[in-house]
């Protein structure tokens with residue numbers, strides 16, 4: 001494709017400084033090829049328009065209620081599962097029992113006992129395993145049946161497959177479950193958990209201690225990928241969140257593929273010196289650009305970083321698809337613990353709470369729109385570029401069919 005024919009001004013507005021640089025990046029960066037393709041859509045050639053339409057007309061993952069991307073999904077807030085307790089969880093059509101062993105570690109297993117199908121949530125936790133309530137069979141943390149009370153001691157173990165187990169992790173105040181069953185001998189999955197760049201301990205930096213406030217659950221009758229568009233839809237900030245949008249001279253979110261399951265969208269536009277708030281905040285932005293960047297994981301969990309250098313706000317919004325094509329979400333607001341004796345923890349908690357107020361403002365702004373949207377983008381414009389890149393990235397992720405129990 002002849003990138004040189006694209007007007008320099010158009011390229012520059014997307015954050016690329018010269019046609020030469022564009023050409024180099026186009027060779028090495030498949031993400032950029034997509035951007036260029038999109039620009040061609042903007043210059044309105046029939047060929048490129050049909051390229052875009054082909055992407056949209058053959059979506060296998062994005063906005064498909066039959067599938068879910070393989071990976072980590074939020075299960076429940078950590079504090080809702082006490083030591084020695086067990087509860088049922090439906091996740092992407094999987095029936096699970098999730099429990100916290102006596103050591104404090106959390107486990108997720110298939111929900112129904114292999115003997116006669118009683119749900120383990122009616123049973124009890126035994127050390128790091130479970131005991132079924134119906135006939136008292138016991139299973140250890142590897143899912144092996146270790147006791148059948150009514151059998152004589154010589155026959156207490158039957159030859160049977162272990163229970164299906166799933167990898168579990170706790171992070172940012174939530175319990176997360178991986179969609180792929182653990183294989184024999186495995187204790188977790190290699191796929192990375194959603195995280196914030198600033199908290200990841202990159203480049204040898206020590207991971208900061210983080211305080212968080214877990215917000216309420218949300219429900220939307222549309223798919224997680226559609227709900228996720230909200231924070232990368234630069235266009236809608238002008239209309240739905242005008243107070244926030246007045247801070248920057250137009251959001252310019254530049255996509256960057258982090259991995260097959262993660263994409264980053266980073267703002268490259270300056271603060272708006274015409275707004276009073278923009279003027280006041282300008283000294284607190286080192287790069288001069290409004291800090292607004294998002295990492296999207298598994299097309300269902302977003303980690304948003306927002307605000308001036310002296311007090312960045314961190315919002316996590318994990319979602320999971322429901323069987324009826326909707327989305328269950330929960331919000332978590334975070335702040336690194338400050339290095340102030342005694343008060344550091346509480347100030348961080350307060351900042352996390354304040355972040356929740358900001359999160360509530362954004363959530364309320366378009367709640368009704370996402371309660372009734374029937375997503376279909378037939379007429380994209382340049383401002384929709386981040387959305388198109390997100391859709392393209394979503395399409396390339398591995399997925400599983402949602403089990404509807406048919």
Ligand code: FES
Pocket residue numbers: 113114115116117118132133134135136137
């Ligand atoms: S159904 Fe679980 S022990 Fe019988």
Ligand SMILES: [Fe+2]
Pocket residue numbers: 230231236240241362365366
């Ligand atoms: Fe919004």
